[in-house]
Amino acid sequence: MDPNLTELCQLFDRFKAAFTRHDYETCSNLLTQLKVMLTGFKSLPPLFENTKHAVQELTIARDIYEHAVVLSVKIEDQDAFERDFFQLKPYYTDACGRLPHSPQEYPILGLNLLRLLVQNRIAEFHTELELLSSSALENPCIKHAVELEQSFMEGAYNRVLSARQSVPHETYVYFMDLLAKTVRDEIAGCSEKAYDSLSINDATQLLLFSSDKELHEYIKEEHPEWEVQNGRLIFQQAKEAATCKEIPSLQLINQTLSYARELERIV
Amino acid sequence: MSQEDVDIAEATEVALSNSVISTATSTLNQLKEIANLIETGAYAREVRRISRAIRSTIRLRKELKASVVSSFLNFALIPGSEVHTRLSSYLGKDDENDMEIDTATSTAQTPAKHPVPELEIYCYLLALIFLIDQKKYDEAKACSEASIARLKNLNRRTVDVLASRLYSFYSLCYEYTGDLAEIRGTLLALHRTATLRRDELGQETLLNLLLRNYLNYNLYDQAEKLRSKAPRFEAHSNQQFCRYLFYLGKIRTIQLEYTDAKESLLQAARKAPVAALGFRVICTKWAVIVRLLLGEIPERTAFMQRGMEKALRPYFELTNAVRIGDLELFRTVVEKFSSTFSSDGTNNLIVRLRHNVIRTALCNISIAYSRISLSDVGKKLRLDSPDPVADAEGILAKAIRDGAIDATLDRANGWMLSKETGDIYSTNEPQVAYNSRIAFCLNMHNEAVGALRFPPNSHKEKESAEKRRERHQQEQELAKHIAEEDDDDF
Structure with missing residues (x-):
């Protein structure tokens, strides 16, 4: 086995050990080292060179980034989540032909959808959604996020909140709590107008x-x-939109003049 | 998506095939004429002639046979030269006899000079079209790769027209075999080169191919990033512009910019040539969904366009469900046509529509009742949820905030009170609407004036009878070309 790979594996084992101990500070430090080491492997994106241990290296790299994403949720760092997720994404999209399917894939994709929802980035939410196959949409983790978005758009906020009890994965709780805050603001805004x-x-x-x-x-x-x-x-x-009391004369004159000018050009 | 392109191409062929004479020799002769046209075009540096040559080739597409193509290669290229051997190897040798005869006749007339690069590229193009039509995709791939390698060393404006066609066919044969992802890098490199050489037609074509490539894999994010950063200029080819608008419309729909999306999609559908039915159908489908998402209801005539009724049927029923605001009906329609919707790639958009169905239903309720209890609203909406009253309350509150309905809620009594609708004619609203329509008409007129084309030398006044006849002929020819250009593709 390649000495670099062995070293990487050992370091990753230490990371995992710290991770199960919930020692997140050590984890973050180790993760930085791991990421630096990963840059040395040519089989990883963006190069994707077909080296001898390519599959092995890709698998372990994917595993590392999956842990990194989960870690970022645990330490509640949304920016880190976004960074790590984007680094992880090529492993799902571009390397899917060479690697076996990761059991973590759908939970993490669902987590990302949830994050976009919490940050109110709906356009990106839908862009991500388009990338998923119909079988992926059936997955409970993804479905959870998709249904949340629908309830959110409709205004059925109580459904959003009751969804917290049925989270498909423990990591989802963090974002669901954030979502509850967003929902409260939304309800306040709606109530103000409705009652x-x-x-x-x-x-x-x-x-x-x-x-x-x-x-x-x-x-x-x-x-x-x-x-x-x-x-x-x-x-x-809020004050009702006042009905038009006076004629907006200046605006009307301007418009009429421009019509006259245009008509003259035609004739 | 591939269907719409094939449609554009086929429609053109059908329209033109009547005028084609179908014997092999005459096809060969016509090809030779085209070769002549290209040579003169290359010497005179007239891009117009080259585009005309391509159009004539497309017309001959159905008549092409292996023997014809190889004897044309013998005519146009020096037998034994590198290009010649390579192209002949792709074509295979199934018509030995026929070919030999032709070789004998054609070598006699072949000028013993080096062919102009345009002609060489044209030979590549012809061979590629032939291979794709014969469904020999592996050979077609090899042929297109070779042609693109050759194109890299050529920097002539007269080649650009040929090159842009080659790129399209290059991408097409990879699309047929389902390997579009492979050529993304090459296309990007070609787009860069085209940009550096200020080859605008090439840029336009390649940008569309790239967008198509990304959208084929639903990579909307990448497509939008490329689109927004690629240089834009006035469109050179109507077809490419139509496609661009269609792709743009799709991207914007996914990113929830419905107003812009609607504009692009409708424009694409209107600008597309009449013969390109498949393209117009798919544009209309997307446009219908976008308009529904915007809360508009497309008129019935949109679904009754000639040749489209059947294809648009699912979308018609969908519109109906949204118009009535019946969630139950909406659900049945979605289930009934789910296979159509998923093959059109519109499934996710239709999921978004559920929200609009609810909105329409709420509007109807608020118009019909001045006071209604929340539980009745829940029943009318047919929300299948454990707590319909709470759902209805939330949904109503949001609809009120978004301005969809004008009402207030009374929590203590658990009902909704609709407000009296004011007289719209007491506001500025009608004036604003009227003004925007006038502005639209005037703008349309100005654009039409800007787009007028005039025949050359029309300002010369006096002319003899003979000259006039000549001029008439020229004008007719020009008119024909303009008409051809309009429904020509690939």
């Missing part, structure tokens, strides 16, 4: 707070314009 007023009890329930105190703090921080009177929450309705 004239709400009782404090209803508002607490609607905005998913466990006590009135939390609600009051939230109002103070996010929506100081909301009023609380006699145990009711009163929203300030």
Whole structure:
């Protein structure tokens, strides 16, 4: 066996050991070393040279990046997640013909979809979705994210929240918690427009707070314009679009002149 | 996607085949005429002549036989030269006798000079077209590889036209064998070279091929990155521009920029030649979905265009379901035509439509009822969920915020109150709409004026009877070419 590969494997074993101990600081340090070592292998993307141990090296590299993605979720670093995911992606798209299917693939792809949803990058969400085959869409991890997006778009927020109980993978919890925050803001925005007023009890329930105190703090921080009177929450309705009282004469004159000019050109 | 291109090409052939005389010798003679045309074009540096030569070749496509092609090669190239041997090896030798006779006749008239590069490239193109039509894709691949290697060393504007056609066929034969991913690197390199040489037709063609290549694998992200960074200029070929618009429309649809997507797709469908039915059908399909996603309902006439009724049937029923706002009907339609939708690659878009169905239903409800309980809304929407009331409340709240319906919710009583709809004519709205329509018409007129083409020398006034006759002939020819150009492809 190639000495470099052996060294890589040993280091990776240490990384995995630290990972199971939940010693994430050591993990991050080891990961940096691992990534530096990976740059030395010619069989990996973007070169994809067909060396003697290519399959072995690709497999272990994929494994490392999969762990890196999960690690970034554990240490709650979204930027690292994005970086590691993009490094991992070529292994799924371009090397799929040479490597056996990874059991981690769908959970990680689903995780990425969830991240895009949390960051409200819907266009990218759909772009990623197009890359998935119909069998991938049937996978519970992917399906979870896709259904969340639908409920989110429709406005069925309670479905989004109840989905937290049925996460397909433990790593999903972090993003689901972030999503709950986004959902609360959305509900607040919708309620503001949809209701004239709400009782404090209803508002607490609607905005998913466990006590009135939390609600009051939230109002103070996010929506100081909301009023609380006699145990009711009163929203300030935006002024109705006023009907046209006067004729916008200047605009009309400009338009009419431009029509005249154009017509003259035609005749 | 391949279907639409084949369609463009075939439609052209059918339209033109009537005028073709079908004996092998006359085909050969016609090919020789084309060769002449290319030579004069090459010497006079007239790109127009070369494009004309290609058009005539496409017309001959159905008449090509191995014997004809090889005797033409004998005529155009020096027998025994490197190119000649290579091309003949691709064609194979099935018509020995026939070929020998032709060789005898043609060597007599072959000028013993080196052929112009244009003619050489043309021979590659002809052989490639022939091989693809014969479905000999492996030979076609080898042939196109060789031609592209040769093209790298040529930098002549008159070759560009031929080269762009070669690129298309190169990509086409890889597409037929399903190996498009392999040539991505080569295409990118060619696009770079074309950009450096300011070969705009080549850039246009290659950019489209690359987009097609990416979209074939659903790589929308990469396609958009390339598209937004590639240099843009005024389109040279109508066909390439149509394709570009179609690909652009697709990318934008996926990225949820529906308004722009609609514009591109409709424009692509309108600009495409009448004969390219398959292309127009697929454009219309996408345009229908995008309009539905925008909340518009396409008119019935869009589905009743000649030759499209059958292909558009699934989309018609889908539109119907969205228009009525019936989730149950929508579900059945999606199930019924799921195979069509997945072969069109529109499945994911249709999943997005569910949201629009709900919106339409809500609109209908809010118009019909001035007050309705939330549980009734849930029933009417036929939401299959454990808690329809809570779902309905959330959905309604979002619809109100997005401005889809004008109403308020009353949580204590659990009902929705619709607001009175105001008089739209008391606002500026009608004026704005009227203004945008006028602007559209005026803009269209200006563009039409800008696009007018005039025959050369039309300003000369006095002319003799003979000259006038000549001029008439020229004009007719020109008109014919313009018409041909419009529905010519590949």
